[in-house]
Amino acid sequence: MYKSVNDVDWENWDPVVKATLMFVIQEGRILLIHKKRGFGQGKINGPGGKLESGETPLECAIRETQEELCITPTGVEYAGELHFQFTDNNSIHGYVYTATGYEGTPTETDEADPIWCSIDNLPFERMWEDDHLWFPHMLEGRRFSGRFIFDDDRMLDVVLDLD
Numbered sequence: 664m665y666k667s668v669n670d671v672d673w674e675n676w677d678p679v680v681k682a683t684l685m686f687v688i689q690e691g692r693i694l695l696i697h698k699k700r701g702f703g704q705g706k707i708n709g710p711g712g713k714l715e716s717g718e719t720p721l722e723c724a725i726r727e728t729q730e731e732l733c734i735t736p737t738g739v740e741y742a743g744e745l746h747f748q749f750t751d752n753n754s755i756h757g758y759v760y761t762a763t764g765y766e767g768t769p770t771e772t773d774e775a776d777p778i779w780c781s782i783d784n785l786p787f788e789r790m791w792e793d794d795h796l797w798f799p800h801m802l803e804g805r806r807f808s809g810r811f812i813f814d815d816d817r818m819l820d821v822v823l824d825l826d
Contacts, residue, residue, distance in 0.1 A: 664750055668810045668822045671748050678746070678756040683724035684711035685736055686801065687762045693782050693802075694765075696731060696775035706816075707789045710775060711757070720758035728762075732777050733770040738763030743797065743807035750814040761801060792818040800825060 665671060686709045687694040695707050710731040714723045721739065728736050745757035769777035780786060782802055787795045793811050800807045806826035812819040 665748050665812050665819075666750075667820045668812055670812070671810070673746065673810060676746070676748070676754070678754040680753075680755045681714045681720070681758075682712055682755055683714065683720050683727060683758045683760065684709040684745075685724040685728045685739070685760045685762060686742075687728075687734075687736055687765050688782070688802065689763065691782055692779050693785070694732070694769060695778045695780055695786075697778055699774055699776060701774065703791070706791060707778065707786050708791065708794075709759075721760065724758065724760045728765075731772055731775040733772065734765040734767035736760075736762035736765050741806070742801045743809070745793070745797070746808070746810045748810075748812050750812070750819070759797075759801060792816065793821060796821060796823055 696710050698704050698706050698708055710728045711724060712727040714720060725736060725739065728734060739760050739762045742759040742761045745759060747755040771777060785798065793809065797807050797809050807823060809821060809823045811821050
């Protein structure tokens with residue numbers, strides 16, 4: 664059972680899922696979603712999801728944002744990576760992107776309800792437990808890489824590296 668980041672052989676780690684997150688940040692606000700179904704249902708997060716075969720992380724992040732919010736992000740930049748190992752053997756390698764703009768109108772879908780939040784008042788109590796650790800770095804434009812151990816939605820251990 665995984666209890667510590669050191670319990671994982673990260674060099675040979677092969678995640679079950681590769682996924683993305685996209686955060687549109689404009690004028691002191693960030694576009695988040697209330698996740699309505701699937702993994703993380705009920706939490707507030709950024710739009711995102713699993714990479715499809717042959718798709719790059721960037722392509723996935725844009726596609727998932729289009730599917731979940733009916734917008735196309737613009738001014739997209741790579742922000743960092745998240746490595747999650749769960750005690751039930753689920754594992755996720757996440758690629759995080761930010762965008763400075765978008766085309767279209769953020770629209771509620773079956774998967775997500777869009778929520779604009781002030782970057783000074785983020786709803787961390789409704790988000791994944793790790794978010795408060797790496798969000799400040801993302802918002803400052805500092806690249807990051809995090810390794811996390813989770814038991815369901817409870818974080819057990821973390822190592823966060825900054826570039």
